[in-house]
Amino acid sequence: MLPTTNPITISQNTTVIVHPLVLLSVVDHYNRVAKSTKKRVLGVLLGQNNSKTVNVANSFAVPFEEDERDPSVWFLDHNYVEAMNDMFKKVNAREKMIGWYHSGPKLRGSDLEINELFKRYTPNPVLVIVDVEPKDIGIPTDAYFAIEEIKDDGTATTKTFMHVPSQIDAEESEEIGVEHLLRDIKDNAVGTLSTRVTDQLNSLKGLQSRLEEIREYLQKVVDRQLPINHQIIYNLQDIFNLLPNLNVSDTVKSFSVKTNDQLLVKVYNQLKKKRKKKIKLKRKTQKKVQRLRKEKNKVVS
Template sequence: MEVSVHPIVLLSIVDHYNRIASQTNKRVVGALLGEKVGNKLEVTNCYAIPYDEDAEDNQIWFLDDLFHREMLQLFHRVSSREHFVGWYSTGSSLLAHDMRIHDLFTHDASDPLYLLVDIQSGSPFLPLSAYVCRNNDGEKVFKHVNYNIGYLEAEAIGVEHLLRDILQFKHLPMAAQVEKKVSALDAFKRCMHEVLEYMNLVVEGKLPLNQQINMMIQEIFCILPNSEDKQLITAVNERMNDFYLSLFISSLVRSVTACHRLIDNLIEYHEDGKAIEHEKPKAVVLAEGEGEVPHAGTTAESA
């Protein structure tokens, strides 16, 4: 099965979690809508379902099935192409009673999809897992399926504007930018290790040869530039020198600006000190003069 999840679904799940369970350890549950054509499944929409479970015993849970039926009918009226294709839940791992919830949704779809989203994950990878139910020697088990993030042109424009607005209000310092680049390179390194392990297992005969995977790996290596090319090395060095020059100039500008602020503060401090020194003698003279002035009553008596 080829599963494609649209960005609006992920944003809706995050919004559902932030509204209901962001301050608690509870999880949220909802329904997935989309269209299935042959072996391809497009998840294009979703909605929340009231759900609660016992904090001490998660085998005790409640899901509002009546609300789910009413919402499904309303969505059918709005968009007849979107059908119920599965359900989602938040959390870091599968729970024992997830299969019971999954069986409840089999009345609406013959082979529903289960999306598990780890909202609080700190992994650089997308914290999303997709599962379907399969029989294993008479026992129902969840089987992991691959997925990709698909989007329409309108969705791509909306996500681009959303990210642009977020970046306008979030100015990352240089250390944070470097940390993100290091995290991305670390994720790339782990992916390359997985590819290397797969190739070693194929060479050892522990895994069957998959021509499609080999073609994808070959395409990746064809895209990579030749690191021994002199022109590429020269271009990279020039780009790095330009980057270091801009950093050096910006550091000089910050230093000069700091010096100007220091000088302005010193000048302002000296001017304030001189003003205070000029005001003190005037106040003393005025006080002494007021003490020598005779009172009107005393003058009249002496007269």
């Protein structure tokens, strides 16, 4: 059995940082094992955990089977987990086992039992669910920690998962590697106009959905359906404070100058196209006149 580390306090302020290498590994694992099926894949997460920030830097796949009809029936090869973890420690001792992942896309009934198994290796394992086929725009990860839920009526506590914020971050070397991989797939810099417009439209749809979630939350707070969470209110206030004041004269002038510059380029291009058409029509007319003159001279002679 692997040695466990000292317990670390986990709170809702804890942030889970997932590196692109982990996302690529999970997607590759899913495509190799469970693509076009309803099965999920499962693996181990490696990195560092200092209670405030959980840095998920690496991962490896684990053989896993479960009964889709009975969530309580599942198999995970813990001997394989221990052997792989020993080999990874020889390569990078800084990367410790900090939790596990699966392809979800949502929590399953057996997740708490599997999480208890990983407590043999780390006291507070983080569960990261990676949506390998996302239908919505946004971050494809959800992070959870198992906690003891205390009941108000004094009954026995129950275990449940607490959601914590997650984000995607990368070191400089990872960014270079990801850019190199994506270069052969899609180059956004030289994409067609329709592709760029579609990307901007999808980004705006994502922004609209986030704003709608904020509006619904605030409305529930006003209607007393949810208690006031001052931390969330402070975060929202910080977000709105970052919005530019569009009524400032300098900002209005900057927008006007930028718009005029863009319109000038557009007008110039239109004039250029019309000039080319005019020159083309003139040349065509001249050729037609010359041809008629030659035919006339032949008739006269």
